[in-house]
Amino acid sequence: MRESVHLAFDLGASSGRAVIGRFDGSRMEMQEVHRWGTPIEVEEERLYWDLDAVWSSMQEGLAIALEKAPDLCSLSVDSWGVDYVPMDSAMQPLRRAHAYRDPRSALGEALAWQRIAREDLYGMTGVASHPINTLFQVLADEQMTPHSYSATCCRLLIADYMNWRFCDRPVAEASLASTTQLLSANSRSWSVEAMQALQIDPVTWPRVVPSGTVLGPVPDNPNLAVIASCSHDTACAVAAIPADEGSSWAFLSSGTWSLLGAEISTPICTPVAMEAGFTNEVGYGGTIRFLKNLTGLWVLQECERVWREAGMNFDYTGLLDEASRAEPPAFTIDFNDPKFATPGNMPQRIAAWCREHGEPVVNERGDIVRLILESLAEASRATLESLSTLLGRRFDCLHVVGGGSRNRLLNQWTADRCGVTVIAGPSEATALGNLLIQARAMNRLPVDSSIREVSANSVQTETFQPNQSGGP
Missing domain, CATH: 3.30.420.40 (ATPase, nucleotide binding domain)
Structure with missing residues (x-):
């Protein structure tokens, strides 16, 4: 079997890296080619990820990877869960992505329990309630930034947002979507029932796709495919347990x-x-x-x-x-x-x-x-x-x-x-x-x-x- 070469972007809350994988038919040999810090910005007691800086580092990583492996055939991004970028009708970000340790989500959690019983939500989604969950961040948006909340037409979780920037296809990969507390663990699709109870518009979420979905080529490199592997880092790690x-x-x-x-x-x-x-x-x-x-x-x-x-x-x-x-x-x-x-x-x-x-x-x-x-x-x-x-x-x-x-x-x-x-x-x-x-x-x-x-x-x-x- 001819060797195939792939590129993983593994984004963490403290650092990110680009890793080349060479598969020879029986084993995968990995080589880290680029690493960078994940910058966080503090503004008026709010915490934000500087995703533009991360994207710039990823572009550098891709350039290095292509120099080392011109026959690179695919790439994929994984990241931590829960955080997201709200997009407007022109698919432009409405604000920077908040970091999950921003205490603002406490407001959203309080509002959630006014609208739905905790046990009912768990029965619908199967996800434990943590203050950092996407659900509570969205409801915090509703209260703290109502203008951008009402203008939101799509929300992209971090790795899905980066995959979208590579190939212009907005999706919600299932493993990452399941960290939102808005996905049904039974159907592996959005829980419309939960969203309706929480007064969150289901149309503001992209289509859920299974792990391993081929999203399409990078526009300026048609031989390089973008894959929604497991967009959630833990899901990737568990998949690789020997x-x-x-x-x-x-x-x-x-x-x-x-x-x-x-x-x-x-x-x-x-x-x-x-x-x-x-x-x-x-x-x-x-x-x-x-x-x-x-x-x-x-x-x-x-x-x-x-x-x-x-x-x-x-x-x-x-x-x-x-x-x-x-x-x-x-x-x-x-x-x-x-x-x-x-x-x-x-x-x-x-x-x-x-x-x-x-x-x-x-x-x-x-x-x-x-x-x-x-x-x-x-x-x-x-x-x-x-x-x-x-x-x-x-x-x-x-x-x-x-x-x-x-x-x-x-x-x-x-x-x-x-x-x-x-x-x-x-x-x-x-x-x-x-x-x-x-x-x-x-x-x-x-x-x-x-x-x-x-x-x-x-x-x-x-x-x-x-x-x-x-x-x-």
Whole structure:
């Protein structure tokens, strides 16, 4: 089979990158060719993404990719969920895209519960309610910027917006659309029933398309196809998990956020699932990612920022070394508490939490890092236990993917607390999933090979057995 070359744009809330994938018929070889920071703008207490700057960086990435691989045959963009660009009737942006940590959505959430009961909405969409959800952002628009709200003719989520800029075809890819809390998990289409109850016009949303849809060529490069792979980064990552389909496995996408769940065929939209905080998001092939969204390494990232601003010199490896020498904490913190959700002095917030709960204040840097990592591991344990109860099955292993899978301490402490084998990697699962879905859409994968089989051929993983560290 002739080699095929694809390009993944993986957009994250802190950085973005362009990754070339060369598929030789059995494995995908990846090469990062460009990386950039994701700029966020603060204006009158509002938070915005500078998507024009991101687009400029993507154009640079495309130019570099074409120089390295003139035979590039496809590209696709994935991103975080929930945020969007409102477009007018001429398909021009009405404003910059708000960042999900902008507290404005609290207004929208309050309005939503005046119009619909929480349990009714969950039954329609299967999505857990979080203040950052698209639904609440849209209702905040209605109250705070009514003129642009009434002028909105189409809303494009971030990756779909970038795919549109490449090929001028506006769509809502199913995995990304499912983060809005406006998609029916059962039909995998917009929930008109939910929108009518919430007084949101259904015509302001583009057509939903399945993962792996070929959107069309780049206008000035007709040999380069634009693919809606999985526009949601977590969906790409889960698609690329090199799991043994014969085993009972759960997944943890570990990064700024931790998303822990299992892949199922039919959504679970029961009151019990809602109370447990689980959500039903669409995955590749029409599957459902039944998962819970947890605070991840965001807390540690904020600590690092505060320490660096205070003039401390350290690197990430050094931080983990300090944590490995620290004593195990006698308690853990639930970092899903809203007080840890916004940017700020996280070490001070942790100290304040300790005082409020009668626990000894943790001051040393290594102790703080260990407390954070052990707390994340404990959150994974509790969530895995809840997931097992809801699905009525035990899990043989937990596949950890994403940037956090490189954190060997966190992997080991997660295995210790969860009492299951942890298989870490690939750390670049999102880009790999994006590339493999493109290859499948372009008919380059052998028909008798699954994406997960090719992923397993393409990456190395590391296994962590429980209680090897003498932890809990």
